[in-house]
Amino acid sequence: MKNDRSNPGSISRRKIIKYAGSGLLAGAFGSTLDKILASSETSTEKHSVGAVHSGPTPVSLIIDDGSPVDPLFYEIPGYETPYLVPHEFTRRVADTFDRFGLHGKFTLIPMPSCLGRIDQSLKRVPQEHLAEFLKLIRERFATCFDITPEFLTHLNAYNLKTGKYMHIYEDIWISQASPDEIVEYFSLAFQILKNVGIEANGITCPWVSGIDVEKKFAKALGDSQWNMFNRKLTWYFLHAAEDTENPVPMSVEYKNEERGQIVVSVPSNAGDIFWSMDEPGHENRIKMIKDGIERLVSSDGKKGRIRQLIETGYPVVIVTHWQSLYTQGTGLGLEGLATLAERINKIFGSDIEWVPCSEMARRFAVSQG
Ligand SMILES: [Zn+2]
Numbered sequence: 001m002k003n004d005r006s007n008p009g010s011i012s013r014r015k016i017i018k019y020a021g022s023g024l025l026a027g028a029f030g031s032t033l034d035k036i037l038a039s040s041e042t043s044t045e046k047h048s049v050g051a052v053h054s055g056p057t058p059v060s061l062i063i064d065d066g067s068p069v070d071p072l073f074y075e076i077p078g079y080e081t082p083y084l085v086p087h088e089f090t091r092r093v094a095d096t097f098d099r100f101g102l103h104g105k106f107t108l109i110p111m112p113s114c115l116g117r118i119d120q121s122l123k124r125v126p127q128e129h130l131a132e133f134l135k136l137i138r139e140r141f142a143t144c145f146d147i148t149p150e151f152l153t154h155l156n157a158y159n160l161k162t163g164k165y166m167h168i169y170e171d172i173w174i175s176q177a178s179p180d181e182i183v184e185y186f187s188l189a190f191q192i193l194k195n196v197g198i199e200a201n202g203i204t205c206p207w208v209s210g211i212d213v214e215k216k217f218a219k220a221l222g223d224s225q226w227n228m229f230n231r232k233l234t235w236y237f238l239h240a241a242e243d244t245e246n247p248v249p250m251s252v253e254y255k256n257e258e259r260g261q262i263v264v265s266v267p268s269n270a271g272d273i274f275w276s277m278d279e280p281g282h283e284n285r286i287k288m289i290k291d292g293i294e295r296l297v298s299s300d301g302k303k304g305r306i307r308q309l310i311e312t313g314y315p316v317v318i319v320t321h322w323q324s325l326y327t328q329g330t331g332l333g334l335e336g337l338a339t340l341a342e343r344i345n346k347i348f349g350s351d352i353e354w355v356p357c358s359e360m361a362r363r364f365a366v367s368q369g
Pocket residue numbers: 001002064065150154205206207
């Protein structure tokens with residue numbers, strides 16, 4: 001999630017906007033993975049920009065902070081928004097995926113805003129609203145997007161022993177938590193999603209949680225995915241660059257040779273151009289989004305971040321947020337997404353291919369072999 005008003009002085013927190021997560025892994029990966037793992041000892045540290053195969057360039061869209069309620073209602077006191085996200089809006093998002101063939105990763109927060117568990121009930125959310133939201137995620141989102149948790153609450157850390165919410169946010173919690181506790185924490189996140197019919201193959205970090213303890217975090221993710229699913233390839237979204245910043249490559253951040261397991265960092269390289277809620281007035285918001293689209297893909301198709309990423313081989317991953325698309329109930333961000341997607345498809349055509357983030361991670365892993 002982007003803004004963190006509780007830490008206004010922290011530059012790294014503001015970079016939060018950008019994480020990157022994604023990942024899923026296809027089962028038939030064994031022999032390639034063995035090959036990867038048989039490669040040089042230094043490959044754990046090897047970074048590649050990922051320009052590794054011929055054919056269309058893979059492109060992913062990350063949508064973070066997904067929840068049946070607008071998460072900013074609790075994140076930013078005083079934030080004005082219709083609290084429950086109507087199903088009509090969620091269906092419009094799915095229609096947009098279908099219309100433009102979009103793939104990527106969608107966050108489903110397991111315990112959104114500390115309101116409870118989505119596999120049980122959420123305070124102030126009617127049970128039928130929750131059930132229908134989850135049905136739409138299963139039937140309309142999970143068919144083209146990886147679905148991952150974003151830790152448990154995307155707010156206060158949850159105490160696994162007492163069942164109470166702590167007086168620290170999850171980013172502070174993970175810095176000091178023991179490896180075993182993190183494994184248990186992530187396993188609960190995966191279990192909650194599993195209980196509602198979704199198998200997550202990776203995770204997203206709220207804000208930039210884990211960035212200061214990335215090796216510990218990546219190993220805990222690998223352990224948790226192994227314990228839960230025996231998954232050999234898992235991935236996470238933590239790092240992100242704005243379109244004005246140097247792009248970030250994918251990287252292997254944990255490797256377990258005994259299991260034949262690797263954990264891949266999938267960054268985003270285009271920030272959330274639809275986060276217009278800080279702009280005063282509808283016109284300013286529209287202008288901000290239009291300018292953002294132009295920076296990502298110029299109207300003549302000759303310039304822009306997407307072309308830059310394609311040409312340099314950095315991962316073409318765009319991040320946005322559920323609340324950005326929702327834009328306080330107006331759907332302005334979603335309209336912007338449709339415009340961007342239409343332009344990307346029109347300009348790049350068969351030169352690009354929308355893929356889930358897990359597929360990005362898989363292709364990167366193969367390239368490392
Ligand atoms: Zn988030």
